[in-house]
Amino acid sequence: MSENGSQPARTPDKQNPARSLDAHVDRYAQRTAGMTASEIRALFAVASRPEVVSLAGGMPNLAALPLDSLAAEVSHLVAQDGQVALQYGSAHGVPQLREQICEIMALEGISAHPDDVMVTVGSQMALDMVTRIFCDPGDVVLAEGPSYVGALGSFAAYQADVVHVAMDDDGLQPEALRQAIAEVTARGGRIKFLYTIPNFHNPGGVTLAVQRRAEVLEICAQHGILVLEDNPYGLLGFDGQTYPALRSTDPDNVVYLGSFSKTFASGLRVGWVLAPHAVREKLVLAAESATLCPPTLNQMIVSRYLSTHDWKGQIKVFREQYRERRDAMLGALEQHMPEGCSWTCPDGGFYVWLTAPEGVDTKAMLPRAVTQRVAYASGTGFYRDQLGSRQMRLSYCYPTPERIREGVRRLANTLTEEMELVRTFGTTGRRSVPGPQAPSPDTA
């Protein structure tokens, strides 16, 4: 079949028959129906080409890490304590690290006992374990709209239904929370917990106002709803500010998730969960069946890093880098974005949430943006319903300020062309539902 005799003939089905036919299709569990490749992941291959400015990913910038001194510490660890570091540990986690984690959490007002901390393989595993012990199929999880795509993935894996709660520039709206609870309760739904990222929201870029925190906790306590507080960015406030953790106010009704992925090194996969004692016991049992134990070496690396390095100084360096990048992005957005666009102004964390003018479908536009050598995460991936089609998440964590400015310039061009198409032909995509639950515009 090939014109060129030197190449073997290939037809699509012969090339990879497994892709077109899955012999196991009738065997999968029902939960696999909810497992779909996230739009962001699907985009990784193309967006990671060097000519494309990726504003899509959430990779922390590790360039500032002191690799040489880290290498020396890790080497010492393996040579001196290798018999322990390379051996199985407990599912609960290394005791010394759990003590240090308590010291870190104290920075946000949390008073906790190391026994109530469990170390996990990134806070993603903590999310998965919490969902595992609480959610039966059909149970409801409340979550901000938009919400963290990895959390939505865990909830889907346990067949929990997600009901989104609207945010504004001050984060989760208490009134919207009350409404959501009333609606779910009225239709007989069983709410298991409120999943919330109070600080420097992913992807919203907003922070739950301090004066709202007590109210949110009170609403949940009133209705017997557990709060799952996810706080990977809490120490990355650009002015060095921290906010009181929800857990600090209501220890009995909040399960708290933390991570070293954004303040130290994501590739070590070390996160944690702090939970009321009885819940923590259940979590350890669940974790044993999931991974037996988190990697011992990685826990000891983090523990040693915390003991031997100026980790607070390192976080300050990260903060300053991210602030510079945030400034680069906001400046470029102001300069280049066409009229009708709006976006959030984060004072910490990694993300800006942008809303395009009506008629623009950011998912449909994405291939055109990539053609113009810029990538972003389209908004629909951050909802379990069809919302977010006018929105996109822009990350400033990884590219340099110069690349961020160039990326925003390209994105502005793409959007301008898209809006011309919209004016000429109407909507450009099939799914143009606007995103009323998205944070309100902030064009200040």
Added chain:
Amino acid sequence: MSENGSQPARTPDKQNPARSLDAHVDRYAQRTAGMTASEIRALFAVASRPEVVSLAGGMPNLAALPLDSLAAEVSHLVAQDGQVALQYGSAHGVPQLREQICEIMALEGISAHPDDVMVTVGSQMALDMVTRIFCDPGDVVLAEGPSYVGALGSFAAYQADVVHVAMDDDGLQPEALRQAIAEVTARGGRIKFLYTIPNFHNPGGVTLAVQRRAEVLEICAQHGILVLEDNPYGLLGFDGQTYPALRSTDPDNVVYLGSFSKTFASGLRVGWVLAPHAVREKLVLAAESATLCPPTLNQMIVSRYLSTHDWKGQIKVFREQYRERRDAMLGALEQHMPEGCSWTCPDGGFYVWLTAPEGVDTKAMLPRAVTQRVAYASGTGFYRDQLGSRQMRLSYCYPTPERIREGVRRLANTLTEEMELVRTFGTTGRRSVPGPQAPSPDTA
């Protein structure tokens, strides 16, 4: 209440109110009902006291690892490639490691493409992910009786029912497999897969005879039952022998699990799953929701170790150590065990499975054994039903030969006393169901 005025008075409920009252008890998912602390884990605290010879755990002996050269390699890795090693990776795993894994599997006759391998946080996570994508509540998993306690934990976490299949000295009995399938099918049960450890079974200590392998595969294929082959010990045959993997014969119907925990370092938590292409795609989606990605650093450490060290020579060293320990255990059992005891004679792996005379309840006896400073894993933990009460698993992987001999001597004394009690008072425990599905005695 205290006689001694210097100690504060403590009542049990005041001491730890959380233990006696769980405010969240009505919120847990149904699956938590199946989550119980494994008998082995519950024992760890007491069994790890230095004066106790623990024949209970499954910790590999890492004393022979070349820690200094490993430390140098890891240091080089962090200093040179830290930006990659400490960063997020893909849920699929590091490509170079997946290629090397294919070379390792080739030693047991497996021909595989690196695309079809997914790296996991130990093979425990692989077990968990396979169960996640295949098992709805009430689905049936067939597994040898006894079976690996961690696998039973994963199956319970997804509310799958386990039906045990009898073994003898040649491993899983094909006839018993046929019977189990017929029985489950007759009562309308839906069998999702056969979970089997063909080589150097944990805890059985037996190996599936080569001539049985084709038959087991054929039975499963005939009945549309997937085979989940768990092979952590395959390269630890004491004569350097390997057996053809089930996967090598039936690539389309076998999902294969491998691990570096027993051949390199358990504390790194690096395992893998090899699956038909479409299944592997589902597994990657499931793994994203579980941990985002396995730790990058750990995968690169293993990859580098495989490239720069004589890993086959290292496995030979492990094998010889474990053979010496196995010999120590079998010799001591021959010398000390009272009449009526029988045990398996493993030719690889970590474990001997011992059957005590009728009337002995190994779980009830355990506290008395620990008082005599020896610990083991009682048999009931390796079944989902009430079987195994006369059995125990003895590990020879971790203690030195001298300690093993001393431990067996103590255990023999305990058993002898126990049997005197049985002769005097009848059975010593409440659950004295014998274990007909256990491997048959081998007192040769």
